[in-house]
Amino acid sequence: MVQRYMPCSQHGSIIVTSQLSDMRDVTTCSILIGGISSQEEALDLLIHYLRNKAVDRDEGKAVINVIGSLPIAIAHAAGVINQTCCSLPDFAKSFKERSDPTTVWLGDKPLTISQYERSFAAVFDWALATLDPPVRGILECLAFLDPKGIPEDMIFAPQRPEILEFLYTSQGPGPLKVKKQLISRHLVESQAADPESISNGSAPQATSPIYPALLVHRSVQQMLLFKLDQNPGTRELRFRQTFDLLRMAVPKQSPYRAPINHLWPVYEKYVPSVRSLYHNIINPATPFKPFLELVELLSDIGNYFWERNITNGSMEMLQTAENICTEVLDPDDPHPVLSGLLVVIASFELNAGPDSRASC
Incomplete structure (x- = not known):
């Protein structure tokens, strides 16, 4: 399959990109395309794509706060800002309206991601389509919670079966499979507990939790909520399940x-x-x-x-x-x-x- 792409000279490389993290096991080298861990690095990427704009870093950080740290989401958002010539504060403010974020993500593919085969929305739809139905149900519940840190024990504690019955049936995926599918498709990230915080007995902090947590990319959360808005029955069910999880915790x-x-x-x-x-x-x-x-x-x-x-x-x-x-x-x-x-x-x-x- 790759023969026609082989370099003509004796030296060269083939770069294969995939949303499947398991691909790294059959390659000699891999570059992870997850969220950027540092807000400063995410801001630098945004500024890179805003080629002709004088960017105030505080205003840029406000944009990163509402779109999250996925590189393709940052590039997509920057392209929309370039096309519409809007200011960074106006762009960030528009995300306070429920419909505006989806207008950004579902619009035409901007030039900043023209080299990618799929738009951000298409990448998201592909990732959702490959999830098992129970796993997608969990993800839809996560969309209503704080994307910066959702305690894992609220979702996967032993007393939760009566709320998420589809997770713990004999045919259900179980917690490990749920996390594997969500993390491998870069829909969520896992944040481990900080051993130092545990030993010090300090209170939980979003940036240094004493409990394992799931983080949802803001752009993914916005797309999930938009899709739930299109199906009021499912949205009502997931909202109530999410409430029950919180009420128990x-x-x-x-x-x-x-x-x-x-x-x-x-x-x-x-x-x-x-x-x-x-x-x-x-x-x-x-x-x-x-x-x-x-x-x-x-x-x-x-x-x-x-x-x-x-x-x-x-x-x-x-x-x-x-x-x-x-x-x-x-x-x-x-x-x-x-x-x-x-x-x-x-x-x-x-x-x-x-x-x-x-x-x-």
């Missing part, structure tokens, strides 16, 4: 309002993913069906925020939870979940002072 607040400071490390581990799930509630392509258990989760996280004096976005989250109660409960229903939520809201208002409800 996140402790509940004390019904007696006792301090939960002994559980702070557990909350800190899962708060980023709860925030990500919440972002999908308030910014959906079409609204999700509200349910009371979601209010309880947001109330528990709100109570943790109050104990830690974390005010950024806390009242907005709690007010969203109160709106859900208004939608699913009768006006005269003294439900304990609503009562507990109002206590947490009142705690924030008491700290904020007079007229806080209108201004928090």
